[in-house]
Amino acid sequence: MSEAILNVKGLTKNFGGIKAIDNVDLDIKLGEIVALIGPNGAGKTTFFNCLTGIYTPSAGDITLCHPESGKETRLNGMKPNKITEEGMARTFQNIRLFPTMSVLENVMIGRHCRTKSFIPGAIFRGPATRREEEEIVNVSYEILEKVGLEKQVNEEARNLPYGAQRRLEIARALATEPFLLLLDEPAAGMNPNETEALVGLIRKICKEGHSILLIEHDMKLVMSLSDRIFVMDYGRKIAKGTPEEVRSNPAVIKAYLGEDVDA
Amino acid sequence: MFPVKELKRSLLISLWFAFLTFPIMVIKVDPIERTVIWRWDNLFFVALGSFVISILAKVYLLRKERRAGRKKVKKELTEPFVQRILREPRFLFPLSFAVLTFALLFPALFSTYQTNIMTTALMYVVLGLGLNIVVGVAGLLDLGYVAFYAVGAYSYALLNMHFGMGFWAVLPIGGLLAAILGILLGFPVLRLRGDYLAIVTLGFGEIIRLILENWNTFSQGPSGIANIARPGFFGMQMSFDAGITYIYYIVVALVIFTIFVVNRLQDSRLGRAWLALREDEIACEAMGIDRTKTKLIAFSLGAFWAGLVGVIFAAKTTFVNPASFTFLESAIILSIVVLGGMGSIVGVIFGALILILMPEYLRALSEYRMLAFGGILVVMMVFKPNGIISNVRRSYRFKKHPSKEVIEP
Incomplete structure (x- = not known):
């Protein structure tokens, strides 16, 4: 097994007196699909927000290790845009596209942190800027082809059907060239067909060398897709392991079905 | 029925x-x-x-x-007629050529009085385009825009009075001072959005005006600064009429320059980041856009144009006092942007011409001017909330993919 690319040690987040996340450890290795599950309110999204810099963790360490350069970065307290630049991108549980921008422009925004042109470049539009613009458009278009949205490039994002919006969010995150992709409930609200297509897409993305951490409620998807599963409840990690191990773990069954399941 | x-x-x-x-x-x-x-x-x-x-x-x-x-x-x-014209280069080029010719011939065709009014209107075009960056594109509601205008005007007035500096030397300085002030204003308001931002910028505009009004030793207070030099042209002596025509051409050049720069800025990596910032800040940050930097640039670039126009204003009227920089002025510039169409360059130009020229030619109805002004804004917002000419969506060309056809919008 290769080195862990994301290492979370003792992550804790307090909101006033409430411990939303309590001492959670997690690690992801290169090329893995890892799922984070748990009942509603277990703190999964808060965990994501801590990882991506939207919240600052109260305690604990988050280290990201670049798979190629081997450079280790401590993410605590970094701004979200810096974290994205480090190579970890995310999608949102409640879709947060740029609604009145076109599908293509949405993905082009993802290219922002990998491109450089600035005010003088924009005004004089020299050869470097033009090349960069061209590259942005072409790369974005390729990514849209990958997720199967190439027919809707000039459509406004808000006019897309729900499932397509979810895929567009993934495309936008991919445009930032992440080696680790965080998906927050990617299948929420999807019908079975869309979910199936999504599973295929996630597998494809993983094969292309992106590791994936996903939060999901759809157990069928989680069980069929993930290499390892972490289970949270009331802000604590209660189990981890392969899908089989987690499925038969009494603590997990208790968390999902309640105390008196066999009474 | x-x-x-x-x-x-x-x-x-x-x-x-x-x-x-x-x-x-x-x-x-x-x-x-x-x-x-x-x-x-x-x-x-x-x-x-x-x-x-x-x-x-x-x-x-x-x-x-x-x-x-x-x-x-x-x-x-049913795409609006105007938008179709703007999209098609074969209509757009002759049209802009005609407009440009008309603008260049204007002083020869009309009286000095008309030229003077047109100069004012064109100054508001630039102001509108500047504020359009902040409000229309980046979606930051700025109600104190006039403060930057005042900074430009007073920087020329004061530098001219104390150091005898000429118009052309101060023009960039005025713009830069306003841009720096834009950054200074930007810092404290970075976290604010919408209503809160509007209130703070409103307060900021008033602070600048009150400083100019009360700090007598600095700005000569409410009595203002008079006898500001008109712009020079290689030391030539100009008659009063020629001076007005000259300023008119300066402003026309500035308008063209502004349109060029603002158009390119909107249609760049930075412009897209502004648009995204308007739509969703959190998603923007998660996609790797530096919110702080992007916002500050929007503020300072917007302020820059106000500073330039401020310098021209001081040179045109040869007199500045704080009464020229009240909140009403900010409101008018904002109305230009909203009425014309947020984010739309052509819309803002139309908005400025309508809002500034109309009251001038409706002098007869001057008592009802503000009533008509308010009425028009209300009617516009009800029937055409996107402004007179809403922004034309840009479409992109892609590299031909071996297996796929090029998709042309």
């Missing part, structure tokens, strides 16, 4: 209006004669007028709804 329910509604509306306007339209007190005149016929006119207007508005909205209800495919065909 027009539904009876709507007729009833309109009737109620007209009665309500009659009631509301009763004190000012019907009762007229003559304090000298100590009599009260009851003008009941006015009541009738108000009721009738509001009844007709409310029915017309309803008919329009119904038709609009019905049109929107039809198939979406039709949407492409």
Whole structure:
């Protein structure tokens, strides 16, 4: 097994007196699909927000290790845009596209942190800027082809059907060239067909060398897709392991079905 | 057929209006004669007028709804005429050439008075385009824009008074000072959005005006600074009329320069980041856009144009005082952006020309000017909330993919 690319040690987040996340450890290795599950309110999204810099963790360490350069970065307290630049991108549980921008422009925004042109470049539009613009458009278009949205490039994002919006969010995150992709409930609200297509897409993305951490409620998807599963409840990690191990773990069954399941 | 329910509604509306306007339209007190005149016929006119207007508005909205209800495919065909012209280069180029020729010949065709008015209108075009970066593109509601205008004007006035610096030397300095002030204002308001941002910028605008009004040793207070030098042209002596024409051409050049730069900025990596910032800040940050930097750039670039126009304003009127930089001025510039169409360069140009030229040519109705102003804004927001000419969506070309056709919008 290769080195862990994301290492979370003792992550804790307090909101006033409430411990939303309590001492959670997690690690992801290169090329893995890892799922984070748990009942509603277990703190999964808060965990994501801590990882991506939207919240600052109260305690604990988050280290990201670049798979190629081997450079280790401590993410605590970094701004979200810096974290994205480090190579970890995310999608949102409640879709947060740029609604009145076109599908293509949405993905082009993802290219922002990998491109450089600035005010003088924009005004004089020299050869470097033009090349960069061209590259942005072409790369974005390729990514849209990958997720199967190439027919809707000039459509406004808000006019897309729900499932397509979810895929567009993934495309936008991919445009930032992440080696680790965080998906927050990617299948929420999807019908079975869309979910199936999504599973295929996630597998494809993983094969292309992106590791994936996903939060999901759809157990069928989680069980069929993930290499390892972490289970949270009331802000604590209660189990981890392969899908089989987690499925038969009494603590997990208790968390999902309640105390008196066999009474 | 027009539904009876709507007729009833309109009737109620007209009665309500009659009631509301009763004190000012019907009762007229003559304090000298100590009599009260009851003008009941006015009541009738108000009721009738509001009844007709409310029915017309309803008919329009119904038709609009019905049109929107039809198939979406039709949407492409009913794309506004103006937008189609703007999209097609073969219309756009001759049109802009004609406009440019007209603008260049304007002083020769019309009187000095007209030229002077047009200069003012064009100055507001630049102001509108500058504020458009902040409000229209980046979506940061700035109600204190006039402060930057004041900074430009006073920097020329003061530098000219104390150091005898010329117009051309101060023009970039004024712009830069305003841009720096834009960054300074930007820092404390980075976390604010919408209403809160509007209040803070409003306060900022007032602070600048109050400083200029009260810090006598610095700005000579309310009496202002007079005898500011007009712009020079290689030391040539110019008559009064020639001076006005000269400033007109400076402003035309500035307008062209502004359009060019703003257009390129909007259509760049930075411009897209501004648009994204307007739509969703959190998603923007998660996609790797530096929110702080992007916002500050928007503020300072917007302020830069106000600074430039401020310098020109001081040179044109040869006199500045704080009364020129009240909140009303900010409101007018904001109205230009909103009325013209947020984020749309052509829209803002039209907005500025309409809002500045109309009051000039409606001098006869000067008493009702503010009433008409407010009325137009209300009507616009009801019927055309996207402005006169809404922004044309840019479409992109892609590299031909071996297996796929190029998709042209």
